[in-house]
Amino acid sequence: MQKPQHILVIRLSAMGDVAMGIPVIYAFAKAHPEIKITVLSKPFFKAIIDTIPNLHFVAAETNTQHKGILGIWRLSRQLKKEGITHVADIHNVLRSKILRFFLGLPNAKINKGRAQKKALTSQNKTFFKPLKTTVQRYVEVFEHLGFSEISPAVLPRPDLNHNVHKVIGKATHKLIGIAPFAAHQGKQYPIDLMKEVIQKLDKLSGIHLFLFGAPNEKQLLHTVTENCQNATVVAGTLKFPEEINLIAQLDIMLSMDSGNGHLAAMYGVPTVSLWGVTHPHAGFAPLYQEAHCLLSDREQYPAIPTSIYGNKVPEGYEDVMRTITPQRVVDKIASLV
Template sequence: MGRPRHILVIRLSAMGDVAMMLPVLKAFTEKYPDVKLSLLTRRFFTPMFKDLPNVQVFEAEVKGRHQGLRGLKRLSSELLDLKIEAVADLHNVLRSNILKFFFKLKGIPVRQIDKGRKEKKALTRSNNKVFKQLKATQQRYAEVFDKLGYPVDISAVQVLQKQESTENLRAVTGEKAEKWLGIAPFAQHASKAYPEDLMKEVLQELQKGQNLKIFLFGGGKEETGKLAAWEKTFPKAVSVAGKLSFEEELALISNLDLMLSMDSGNGHLAANFGVPVISIWGLTHPYTGFAPFRQPATNSLLPNLQKYPAIPTSIYGKDIPKGYEEVMRSIPPQKVVEKIKELLGRS
């Protein structure tokens, strides 16, 4: 039997993890243009993949008709109706493992990501920590396709092209007459977000420069409200929260000169377009393998690791150990501003 010609790719969430698939899928489609990829993910993420040939998104309704064991059985039947010949599971969670069981009953081969749980545990434990760079998540994704007989080299893949603006997007951004800086100040967990008072100091300092426009990214009612207030406070800042579709946000991100983000999805989105990314890290660390694609290590701003030697304390930054509540405050606002000015001066 030859190599599969139609592969199901599974990666349901979160946005950053889904975004990290892009270099891998792009490299795959360029090397194997005759192989079809069906991508099982959230519908919201579909615009990320619109420029990838032979990639078709299949929506996972995990809170609807695909909920629970019965829903996953239904989902497996719907996916088998697509005539898939193999599965690349880039998620390896309970849902995808249940799907794996159903697929194997039908003789469909499934290969799954090795998340490196053992070495990640060694990196994040407080005692006998093994502090070393782990494999990039993008490489872990590529290895799954290798297991299916499709080696993928992401080292030479070209970044995505800049996206065209829309009338609605231009109404928010105006024409580009200065450097465009994106700032995504929030993260899923508080330990990964730069303190708001310090971020305001960064924004205040950036008001002094010329030839700069700042776009603030966020989502949800609370973040949108905060960014609207910041927009009123800082004349060079424009909040795009709640004003643009996700596809329009991607177009804006693709045209930025620089993105400042936390250890979060917006940094990965920008990196996929070749936009320089400054990432601010709290209790997590680039050694976990989640740094934005092709960004130099010097673009990662880290807390004082001598004062906080237990960092990284976790992979996702969900829990805050005692005494580590203020790690982000060991990254001075001036350091952030200096790095922004350095990279904007190059772009």
């Protein structure tokens, strides 16, 4: 294969998957500064891609000008003007497959290990062992393009953003982020237990809590932090690039099996993650944070993991995360402070 001069990296969704790609792309970019890298993703994720300097970003407008077969063809014409020589498809979905076909360039694609993941989530559980991590699978894509010895690297923490500084203030406390929400209920810690965790943490000395969430979750976060003296709700108050900057300043992040945990891990922030019907064996633990994963009780709920993404909750498995006690979460965080 001809040596790549300009690599297009494709990862269209989701937030956590994009964030998991950053330490791989960053390590590759440092090792090969002579190669131009363009990343194709959805517009919202530009803030994540921009954490790596000197990368070129192209927005995939999948709901408008790049929608459907004609839109993908239009996108391919746009990308060909960039002088791309090779494609690293770390998504490998129908849209990216069609785009690779239209581009007609040397390429490598991710092997998602779908058969093993299907076996891992089967109800009979004859197969239960750690699979390759998603980050490892990303590395393999670059290896298939002819590169070896890529060791994923966490990003250096950025300078404090002005608006983030106004939120943090001059606090000398340890900064703990809490991201209590997830895309699916099957991997979201019960809100009443999370409230107990927050109130217990609020009583610890020398820390300050920052609560992350979508703007429409702001009111609920204010409810769970009522009467807390050392908690700030940042949901709906900062722009996404500013939230990333705040996450990079944290001393600890508490998250679900969700995107915020991966955003923290890409900066090397110690990340405590809580797991419900999903399991780290599927390969989605935050980078270098496997030791901080708190798991639901598989002896009581042996079908875990019931799905890869947390969207399948069998009858009787609605309360799996209640086997992770609030005190266990608090003790884990306290041990890292």
